[in-house]
Amino acid sequence: MRLRSSMFFTTLTVAAVMVATAAFAQQGQDFSKVQVKATKLSGNFYTLEGQGGLIGVLGGPDGVFMVDTQFAPLTEKIVAAVKEISPGPIRFVVNTHVHGDHTGGNENFGTLGVTILAREQLRARLAGGPKPSPAAALPVVTYNAPVTINMNGEAIQLIPIQSAHTDGDTMVYFPNADVIMTGDVYRSVGYPFPDPNNGWTFNGLIDGLNKIISTAKATTKIVPGHGPIVDKNAVAAHRDMALAVRNKVAGLIKQGQTVEQVLAAKPTAEFDGKVDPGGSSHERFLRALYGNLSSAK
Ligand SMILES: [Zn+2]
Structure with a gap:
């Protein structure tokens, strides 16, 4: 057993170094300084922060x-x-999206022998494409x-969400841990x-947010892909904001405005201070929303 796991680690080290070099060259990002920090949310459930989506x-x-x-x-x-949290083998990992x-x-x-689970669409996207x-x-x-x-002691639920961020999204519900x-x-x-x-669509996004809201209890800790942990009220406010912005953009499209005119009209202005103070994430959202609403006409 000991020998087996130390061999795994040797293989992993070589693989990790090779991939690290490629990733650094690709993204100009130095992962060597990243620390992985564990946070206990309940009994035997933890999140890990490092770089990228919350684990x-x-x-x-x-x-x-x-x-x-x-x-x-x-x-x-x-x-x-993970070893510090639980010494047993890592048996399964589910991907929330591609x-x-x-x-x-x-x-x-x-390579470590962990069984990976995900939506069919996600697997097809990883397996296909130019790379x-x-x-x-x-x-x-x-x-x-x-x-x-x-x-x-958990009945972990993998719940497919259609077209909310990509076409291969899964939300994961841990009823016992209430996460x-x-x-x-x-x-x-x-x-x-x-x-x-x-595969993102606006209606898919709203359906996905509604699924989170209807699945969560008042006490449920909602762990987002990125950002602080919240409760279902925050997700409901986020959905309401998205719907309000959609209505404004739909109105501007009806008036015949171009995407640049819509951006200039600042349809997210009333939310910017709360949702993304000083940031620019509204632009990506507005461009995609404009494209989706225009093509759905
Ligand atoms: Zn993503």
Whole structure:
């Protein structure tokens, strides 16, 4: 057992260094300084912050269940942080969506023997495209309907969300821990983050936010893809803001305004101070919203 795991670590170190170099060259980002910080949310459920989307960790006697893998160069630090939470093997990881800051570590975890789960659409996007992911990075178990994983006293629910951030989103509900992980369907910082090239639609976003709100109890800790943990009231306010902005943009489109005119009209102005003070995330949201509403006419 000891030998086995130390061999795994040697392999992983080499892989992580190679990928780290590639990622650094690609993104100009130095992951060597990133620290992975664990926060306990309840009994045996923790979040891990490093660089990229928040990771969820459910530990216990049946082994570890994880949500998302951040970037490949961080795998070793993530595995070390998980070991401190729960010494058992990491058995499963589910990807909330395809983006590299949530799936970048997949190949390393797959190589370690962790079973990766995700939506069929997510697997197809990782496997296809101009730069297909290596086989070890691909989800082994795929689904397009709700799935329950029973371990560590939890009935973990993988709930598909259609077209809310991408076309392969999953929200993960831990009823016992009273936690929902939303992936990037919901971020508690900035405006909604649309990815129309990967299947985002505005109606999908609203359906996704409504699913989070209807699943959560008043006490449920909602862990967004990025940003601080909130409760369902914050998600409801976010949905209402998105609908108000949609109505304004739809009105401007009706008047025949171009996307540049819509941006100049500042339809998010009343929310900017609260949602994204001094930031520019409104622009991406408005451009995607304009495109989606224009094409849906
Ligand atoms: Zn994302």
